[in-house]
Amino acid sequence: xxxxxxxxxxxxxxxxxxxxxxxxxxxxxxxxxxxxxxxxxxxxxxxxxxxxxxxxxxxxxxxxxxxxxxxxxxxxxxxxxxxxxxxxxxxxxxxxxxxxxxxxxxxxxxxxxxxxxxxxxxxxxxxxxxxxxxxxxxxxxxxxxxxxxxxxxxxxxxxxxxxxxxxxxxxxxxxxxxxxxxxxxxxxxxxxxxxxxxxxxxxxxxxxxxxxxxxxxxxxxxxxxxxxxxxxxxxxxxxxxxxxxxxxxxxxxxxxxxxxxxxxxxxxxxxxxxxxxxxxxxxxxxxxxxxxxxxxxxxxxxxxxxxxxxxxxxxxxxxxxxxxxxxxxxxxxxxxxxxxxxxxxxxxxxxxxxxxxxxxxxxxxxxxxxxxxxxxxxxxxxxxxxxxxxxxxxxxxxxxxxxxxxxxxxxxxxxxxxxxxxxxxxxxxxxxxxxxxxxxxxxxxxxxxxxxxxxxxxxxxxxxxxxxxxxxxxxxxxxxxxxxxxxxxxxxxxxxxxxxxxxxxxxxxxxxxxxxxxxxxxxxxxxxxxxxxxxxxxxxxxxxxxxxxxxxxxxxxxxxxxxxxxxxxxxxxxxxxxxxxxxxxxxxxxxxxxxxxxxxxxxxxxxxxxxxxxxxxxxxxxxxxxxxxxxxxxxxxx
Numbered sequence: 011x012x013x014x015x016x017x018x019x020x021x022x023x024x025x026x027x028x029x030x031x032x033x034x035x036x037x038x039x040x041x042x043x044x045x046x047x048x049x050x051x052x053x054x055x056x057x058x059x060x061x062x063x064x065x066x067x068x069x070x071x072x073x074x075x076x077x078x079x080x081x082x083x084x085x086x087x088x089x090x091x092x093x094x095x096x097x098x099x100x101x102x103x104x105x106x107x108x109x110x111x112x113x114x115x116x117x118x119x120x121x122x123x124x125x126x127x128x129x130x131x132x133x134x135x136x137x138x139x140x141x142x143x144x145x146x147x148x149x150x151x152x153x154x155x156x157x158x159x160x161x162x163x164x165x166x167x168x169x170x171x172x173x174x175x176x177x178x179x180x181x182x183x184x185x186x187x188x189x190x191x192x193x194x195x196x197x198x199x200x201x202x203x204x205x206x207x208x209x210x211x212x213x214x215x216x217x218x219x220x221x222x223x224x225x226x227x228x229x230x231x232x233x234x235x236x237x238x239x240x241x242x243x244x245x246x247x248x249x250x251x252x253x254x255x256x257x258x259x260x261x262x263x264x265x266x267x268x269x270x271x272x273x274x275x276x277x278x279x280x281x282x283x284x285x286x287x288x289x290x291x292x293x294x295x296x297x298x299x300x301x302x303x304x305x306x307x308x309x310x311x312x313x314x315x316x317x318x319x320x321x322x323x324x325x326x327x328x329x330x331x332x333x334x335x336x337x338x339x340x341x342x343x344x345x346x347x348x349x350x351x352x353x354x355x356x357x358x359x360x361x362x363x364x365x366x367x368x369x370x371x372x373x374x375x376x377x378x379x380x381x382x383x384x385x386x387x388x389x390x391x392x393x394x395x396x397x398x399x400x401x402x403x404x405x406x407x408x409x410x411x412x413x414x415x416x417x418x419x420x421x422x423x424x425x426x427x428x429x430x431x432x433x434x435x436x437x438x439x440x441x442x443x444x445x446x447x448x449x450x451x452x453x454x455x456x457x458x459x460x461x462x463x464x465x466x467x468x469x470x471x472x473x474x475x476x477x478x479x480x481x482x483x484x485x486x487x488x489x490x491x492x493x494x495x496x497x498x499x500x501x502x503x504x505x506x507x508x509x510x511x512x513x514x515x516x517x518x519x520x521x522x523x524x525x526x527x528x529x530x531x532x533x534x535x536x537x538x539x540x541x542x543x544x545x546x547x548x549x550x551x552x553x554x555x556x557x558x559x560x561x562x563x564x565x566x567x568x569x570x571x572x573x574x575x576x577x578x579x580x581x582x583x584x585x586x587x588x589x590x591x592x593x594x595x596x597x598x599x600x601x602x603x604x605x606x607x608x609x610x611x612x613x614x615x616x617x618x619x620x621x622x623x624x625x626x627x628x629x630x631x632x633x634x635x636x637x638x639x640x641x642x643x644x645x646x647x648x
């Protein structure tokens with residue numbers, strides 16, 4: 011078996027490689043810009059150094075490599091085979107006995123290598139890039155918080171404080187309508203500060219924030235202090251004209267601890283995901299067992315029964331009928347009220363307790379689901395490279411359009427479908443509405459059959475994606491007219507036989523007149539004949555068969571007047587005025603389905619009236635050409 015690459019394989023691989031490199035960097039740039047636009051507000055005006063920005067863009071690029079690779083494969087394969095088809099190279103390759111799948115062979119190997127590289131990135135480099143990007147974004151967000159304070163909502167970026175600003179002047183940096191909630195020692199020591207205006211600035215060493223307030227009041231709770239024992243002074247109130255408050259805050263750029271970020275599923279490789287998922291299952295299983303024990307103790311206030319004894323107790327309870335209604339009816343009214351209230355309070359207490367405990371279990375379930383999703387995601391992203399190659403290469407071979415026009419449109423449509431399916435499946439699986447394999451494999455389950463279908467069609471030279479075929483179909487469906495475009499020939503071998511053509515035109519005019527008088531094309535068609543008792547109309551087909559050779563013969567003329575008249579001949583629709591479909595059962599079905607049958611009936615009426623107009627135009631055009639030929643003969647004789 012000869013495994014040496016052939017010249018054709020090297021040629022196609024080179025063309026694909028150049029396009030893939032360009033497409034990859036373009037896709038990488040687009041994905042990075044889309045991410046950057048989401049966080050641009052946290053980067054502008056923060057005084058970030060070039061080193062920090064370089065780190066940010068480097069890790070951002072590494073993070074998007076697995077996402078850019080499938081899209082680049084799709085776009086490069088589309089353009090490669092689109093160019094081969096457009097330049098007829100693909101036709102020459104097939105004519106030499108090489109099938110399309112053999113042409114795919116070198117690129118399949120390259121795509122498998124790209125898929126392997128994508129998996130390595132996702133498992134090793136991607137998770138660390140996710141963590142680094144998260145660290146940098148957190149550090150950027152907490153640098154110079156005075157620039158971030160929004161209007162109309164509470165801002166909690168300053169430690170132990172919630173700051174509300176009604177309006178902010180971007181030019182002067184002043185804040186108006188300020189309200190501050192300070193959480194100092196404990197809940198009892200909270201303070202509320204109101205001020206008409208103020209200004210927040212960082213100190214020179216970037217370790218503190220200085221808040222200057224003007225015209226305001228300070229309310230502070232004093233319960234935890236010694237004055238709290240005095241009923242006459244429950245809180246302290248201060249009115250001020252100007253007041254300065256210093257907050258401890260490290261406003262310099264500082265990459266924080268990555269522990270919280272690395273615990274996220276996207277920041278881990280497969281081995282870490284598997285290990286941590288086992289740990290999470292063990293932790294939450296033990297919590298669930300402990301919760302079950304506590305619930306059994308709370309509902310059964312006696313010694314814990316063994317499994318055999320508990321089964322026997324349940325069996326006795328089923329056989330023993332306790333008449334609760336009779337016991338309740340025998341109670342006094344005040345006792346009934348106490349019993350009902352106690353029961354309601356017990357139920358509400360249990361509901362609240364279970365609701366609180368469910369938060370712990372839901373959080374654990376969500377973490378476990380995210381770990382499972384991320385494991386599957388590393389394989390589906392790798393598989394998407396191969397799927398996109400077969401879709402892109404096959405569509406390129408079918409459409410046969412190169413460049414960056416139609417291939418880019420097709421690539422965007424395919425990727426949007428993939429993204430919508432993948433994102434929908436991810437969100438539904440993460441929320442627990444769908445099972446995790448179903449949600450994460452949804453996009454692959456849809457696109458794999460699509461890839462197999464288009465590959466089969468491309469390998470068999472199918473015209474299912476031929477745009478001209480669909481244009482022709484809709485043109486006929488909507489009844490759009492085509493015009494003749496006959497131009498003068500530079501070289502004429504045989505001149506027209508004017509005498510025979512004149513005789514033929516006179517005969518056609520006679521046939522046209524007889525047909526128009528016999529069929530009354532202005533009137534509506536007979537419903538019974540159209541849908542149920544169709545009779546073919548061969549007369550128009552015969553007239554058209556005589557007209558087309560006549561036009562072809564006269565197109566050899568050098569006379570500009572006759573050439574102009576030839577373009578006035580209409581292109582006849584020889585069957586559209588007779589019945590909707592060729593098959594009788596389809597016509598009957600169309601009549602039964604009233605809305606469709608009515609539309610087809612009106613369409614036929616339109617074609618009948620158009621045929622009458624075409625016949626009149628043929629008649630007048632024949633008369634004009636006959637007159638011109640007679641005029642030429644008169645000039646020649648004189």
